[in-house]
Amino acid sequence: MNKASCMAIVLALSLGAGQAVAAGCLKGAAVGAVAGHVAGHHAVAGALVGCAVGHHRAKEKAKRSAEERAAAQAQ
Template sequence: MKWILAAACTAVISLTLAPTADAKGCIKGAIVGGVAGHMAGHGKLGAAAGCVVGHHEANKADANKANAQAPADQK
């Protein structure tokens, strides 16, 4: 019984001290990749790959928005 309490305390401390994760696009990509991977017989691999691709696409979209909003120098 003591190990359950120790594990719970460790989990709470770890979650409160952990830095926040930047998971833009990962959830959506993991769902799509997991479904596609499930159809091919590799659900977990598909979900992991989908997360990576979704995160990359979200970062690319953010960079494009930042470039579009930058004011142009007019002389």
Template sequence: MTKRIALISALAIGAILAGAPAEAKGCLKGAVVGGVAGHMAGHGKMGAAAGCAVGHHNANKKAKQG
């Protein structure tokens, strides 16, 4: 049950932050979402690092499209 709540919370935060403009090419937004999700799983720093990398990648992909 706790994992389900953590997942729902992380997804809700991600949905809220998805509407915000990309800061630092997506790294900050991704780090926040990844850090929260990683913290719930016991790996906050790894989650933040992975979230930063994914956010940066997605921001670059979006910049190339438009």
């Protein structure tokens, strides 16, 4: 991985530096980078997409957890 690729990853990850914003991003970026590298040396693109997918999945999981807690408290 060259210096420009590393800088792009650092920049992408630092844009959402807040803890709530970064939920799932690092794990998704790691998985995406590996998948992108294996699929034709596109680790940076894979990391960016993986970050977005990981964040989305974490957000959905948090939403489901909040709904389950609200339903449990209502009973």
